[in-house]
Amino acid sequence: MRRVRVVIFLKPGVLDAQGQAVATGLRALGYEVEDVRVGRAVELALPDGADVEELCARFLANPLIEEWRVEEG
Amino acid sequence: MRFGVVTFPGSNCDADCRWVLREVMGFETESVWHEETDLAGLDAVVLPGGFSYGDYLRAGAIAATSPVMLAVRAFAARGGLVLGVCNGFQILLETGLLPGAMLPNLGARFRCEWVRVRVERTDTPFTSRYRPGEVLRMPIAHREGRYYADPATLERLEAAGCVVFRYEGENPNGSLHGIAGIRDETGNVLGLMPHPERCAEGILGGEDGRRLFESMADWIRTKRREAVWQRS
Numbered sequence: 457m458r459r460v461r462v463v464i465f466l467k468p469g470v471l472d473a474q475g476q477a478v479a480t481g482l483r484a485l486g487y488e489v490e491d492v493r494v495g496r497a498v499e500l501a502l503p504d505g506a507d508v509e510e511l512c513a514r515f516l517a518n519p520l521i522e523e524w525r526v527e528e529g
Numbered sequence: 530m531r532f533g534v535v536t537f538p539g540s541n542c543d544a545d546c547r548w549v550l551r552e553v554m555g556f557e558t559e560s561v562w563h564e565e566t567d568l569a570g571l572d573a574v575v576l577p578g579g580f581s582y583g584d585y586l587r588a589g590a591i592a593a594t595s596p597v598m599l600a601v602r603a604f605a606a607r608g609g610l611v612l613g614v615c616n617g618f619q620i621l622l623e624t625g626l627l628p629g630a631m632l633p634n635l636g637a638r639f640r641c642e643w644v645r646v647r648v649e650r651t652d653t654p655f656t657s658r659y660r661p662g663e664v665l666r667m668p669i670a671h672r673e674g675r676y677y678a679d680p681a682t683l684e685r686l687e688a689a690g691c692v693v694f695r696y697e698g699e700n701p702n703g704s705l706h707g708i709a710g711i712r713d714e715t716g717n718v719l720g721l722m723p724h725p726e727r728c729a730e731g732i733l734g735g736e737d738g739r740r741l742f743e744s745m746a747d748w749i750r751t752k753r754r755e756a757v758w759q760r761s
Contacts, residue, residue: 466632470677471703473637515594518587518623520630521677 458504461527464517465495530749533561533571535601535617537592542578542614542726549726550575554742563595572749573610574601576617578670578724588631588673589619598624608752610654610745611718615671618710618720627713627720628686629678634671635703641670643735645697646709646723650690653712654748655719658740664697665737667723674702674722676711689714694721 466472472493479492498516502508508526517524532550536543543560551558561574568574581592592598598620605611605626613621621627634640646667648659659665678686683705686692694710702722710721725738 470632471635473633473635473675473703477637515590516586518590518630520679521632 457501458506459499459501459529460508462498462500462508462512462516462524463495463527464498464512464522464524465493466521467523470521530556530572530746530753531570532556532558532573532575533568534558534575534577535561535563535565535597536577537563537579537581537595537620539581539583539592540577540579540616542616542724545724546575546577546614546726549729549738550742553729553739554746556742556746561597563592563597565597566600568597568600568604568609571604571609573612573745574604576601576611576613576620577726578615578617581616581620584616584673587619587623589616589621589623592616592620593623602626605713605715605718608715608717610748612655612741612745613718613720614724614726615669615674615722618722619673621718621720626718627711628682629676629711631673632675632677632703633673634675634701637672639670639672640674640701641668642701643668644699644701644709644723646694647697648693649695650693650712653693653716653719653744655712655741655744656693657744657747659744665723666728666735667725667737668727668735669701669723671702671722674704676702676704676706676708676722678705686711693719694723 475493482489534546550556646665648663696707700707712719725741728735728738
């Protein structure tokens with residue numbers, strides 16, 4: 457069994473409205489922030505040979521708007 | 530003429546769609562559960578609005594894996610009419626039946642209000658009863674309505690005349706090119722964010738959505754007559 461964490465973000469060129477809202481909140485609290493981007497993380501337990509990239513591209517992320525990275529363990 | 534309205538777990542406009550089709554328009558209408566695999570006997574399928582699977586992962590992403598969507602894909606390939614409203618539009622995008630994707634609205638707000646929408650094309654099965662360039666009043670209610678496609682896809686959509694509805698005046702969600710609704714290149718699949726079923730009766734504050742359903746009915750009747758002529 458293999459455990460992986462997939463971290464998904466909107467592509468750099470795609471405006472992240474949620475990130476902007478979080479930045480507004482942080483600034484309202486007096487923090488200096490230049491940029492905030494909000495993503496999501498998905499943890500999976502899979503058979504050792506599982507094709508994680510394929511399931512990311514097909515379902516966990518939408519390759520039109522999102523990019524992802526796979527962290528082992 | 531028979532319409533089917535699909536119910537996914539979390540759909541919440543399915544009853545409104547059935548009401549309008551059956552009671553207001555007078556069409557035979559049936560409910561289609563999301564596990565259904567047979568759409569035989571239907572002339573049109575409506576994917577209604579709502580929050581299928583709680584919008585988990587991405588709006589429409591999990592519903593796109595439902596058994597019924599395989600059947601909808603085959604139904605569309607046979608030339609059946611497919612209408613996706615709001616979450617239904619998002620599901621069509623996630624299924625790949627329409628190009629592009631939906632992003633959270635600019636401003637990250639859920640927008641629930643009446644907007645103005647311009648009819649860009651009237652030579653579609655969904656808009657023949659409108660006048661070219663006519664501006665409609667329709668309600669929207671969504672958080673993820675910012676239509677996005679890469680520049681090449683957008684260019685192709687515009688060149689092929691696939692943009693059917695565009696926001697007029699204020700763009701409520703930051704949608705690229707002000708896109709409110711698109712059709713596929715064969716023309717029998719339409720997705721739009723505004724809710725025509727919520728403006729099909731005067732008592733609800735507007736009737737501009739009604740002609741969308743009337744257009745569909747006209748198209749189905751015409752196709753049926755053509756089929757009879759071809760047989761005879």
